Amino acid sequence: MIPFNDLRPLVTKYRAEIDAAVARVLDRGWFILGPEVDAFEAEFAAFHGSGQHAIAVANGTDAIELALRGAGIGPGDEVITTPMTAVPTVCAIERAGAIPVFADIDPLTCNISPAAIRASLTPRTRAVVPVHLYGRPADMPAILAIARPAGLLVLEDCAQAHGATLGGRVVGTFGDIAAFSFYPTKNLGAFGDGGAILTSDAAMADRIRRLRNYGQAKQYQHLERGINSRLDDIQTAILRVLLAHLPDHTAERRRIAGAYRSHLGNCCLPEPAADIGHVYHLFVLRHPQRDAMRKWMADHGVGSSVHYPLPVHLQPAYADLSYGHGSLPAAEAAAREVLSLPLSVGLSAADVETVCAAVASFPGGGSR
Numbered sequence: 001m002i003p004f005n006d007l008r009p010l011v012t013k014y015r016a017e018i019d020a021a022v023a024r025v026l027d028r029g030w031f032i033l034g035p036e037v038d039a040f041e042a043e044f045a046a047f048h049g050s051g052q053h054a055i056a057v058a059n060g061t062d063a064i065e066l067a068l069r070g071a072g073i074g075p076g077d078e079v080i081t082t083p084m085t086a087v088p089t090v091c092a093i094e095r096a097g098a099i100p101v102f103a104d105i106d107p108l109t110c111n112i113s114p115a116a117i118r119a120s121l122t123p124r125t126r127a128v129v130p131v132h133l134y135g136r137p138a139d140m141p142a143i144l145a146i147a148r149p150a151g152l153l154v155l156e157d158c159a160q161a162h163g164a165t166l167g168g169r170v171v172g173t174f175g176d177i178a179a180f181s182f183y184p185t186k187n188l189g190a191f192g193d194g195g196a197i198l199t200s201d202a203a204m205a206d207r208i209r210r211l212r213n214y215g216q217a218k219q220y221q222h223l224e225r226g227i228n229s230r231l232d233d234i235q236t237a238i239l240r241v242l243l244a245h246l247p248d249h250t251a252e253r254r255r256i257a258g259a260y261r262s263h264l265g266n267c268c269l270p271e272p273a274a275d276i277g278h279v280y281h282l283f284v285l286r287h288p289q290r291d292a293m294r295k296w297m298a299d300h301g302v303g304s305s306v307h308y309p310l311p312v313h314l315q316p317a318y319a320d321l322s323y324g325h326g327s328l329p330a331a332e333a334a335a336r337e338v339l340s341l342p343l344s345v346g347l348s349a350a351d352v353e354t355v356c357a358a359v360a361s362f363p364g365g366g367s368r
């Protein structure tokens with residue numbers, strides 16, 4: 001069976017480097033907000049160009065919440081986001097005290113539709129949270145053209161898009177602030193939970209640094225109420241190893257995606273335009289008989305997954321937000337049809353061929 005995702009080849013490949021990094025932390029005996037965290041924050045900021053500040057936090061959900069809180073978004077504020085995202089995007093908006101408002105997606109890319117953002121504006125709108133879904137950058141120029149005149153905060157959810165680019169510029173640097181997850185399966189993943197916030201605003205970065213550490217400015221001096229959302233030295237030591245290899249991993253993901261695309265043609269989401277640096281967190285097909293195709297693939301030894309089978313507005317937990325069936329039709333149609341193929345560092349060429357053969361042989365038409 002080819003699993004949908006397998007982290008063991010990655011661990012095996014870097015085992016010696018990672019063992020050395022972890023040993024360095026153990027020998028130092030400093031485990032929280034120590035030198036590895038400082039070094040990782042500096043390296044992760046520099047990866048995004050000069051003038052950026054990075055703040056490592058406990059996970060991606062906290063990164064979104066703290067970014068919103070750091071920017072002063074809170075109770076009564078409406079925050080526009082996409083229903084086609086991981087639920088944590090929405091958890092975090094509510095944890096900040098704000099009200100999530102869903103704007104439908106562009107059916108071609110599955111990213112949030114700028115026109116739908118415009119249609120969702122109210123006098124209470126304070127922020128927009130575009131998600132670079134599957135590793136494909138959202139349409140940031142169009143989103144900024146709406147957000148800037150309206151005075152809205154733009155928070156990029158980069159949890160699936162470490163290093164993706166648009167016109168040569170890396171995502172996370174288009175808006176005011178950005179949030180990343182280092183959940184193990186993300187393009188840059190720790191061996192546990194982790195996350196980070198990126199911003200070029202030094203004052204906002206300082207505030208978020210306090211908020212993640214009980215609001216503490218200096219030891220036992222608390223300027224405002226914060227939370228505990230720190231990242232530790234063992235995880236950041238591991239992240240430093242993997243950040244150095246991220247460009248290679250992105251190249252490998254693109255090679256696998258290219259092979260899928262050349263075999264599976266127009267089943268795939270459309271190829272990104274030349275100025276888009278898609279990082280393929282996921283390789284996604286669309287098919288009207290998605291569930292049957294998924295079963296066919298499993299019967300032929302190929303794992304797969306669905307991102308996401310239900311858009312957030314239709315999840316039972318969010319029923320009280322009162323978006324019914326049919327309220328966001330493009331997201332609902334995509335949720336019925338999308339299918340994610342195996343894609344991880346170390347997936348062999350033979351495995352890629354097996355996946356393609358399984359999809360192409362689907363009786364319902366594997367390359368319609």
Ligand SMILES: *Cc1c(COP(=O)(O)O)cnc(C)c1O
Pocket residue numbers: 059060061062085086088089131157159160181182183193194195
């Ligand atoms: C993974 C993910 C998150 C949340 O990250 P955690 O580290 O699991 O809290 C948020 N948004 C998106 C789009 C994600 O894929």
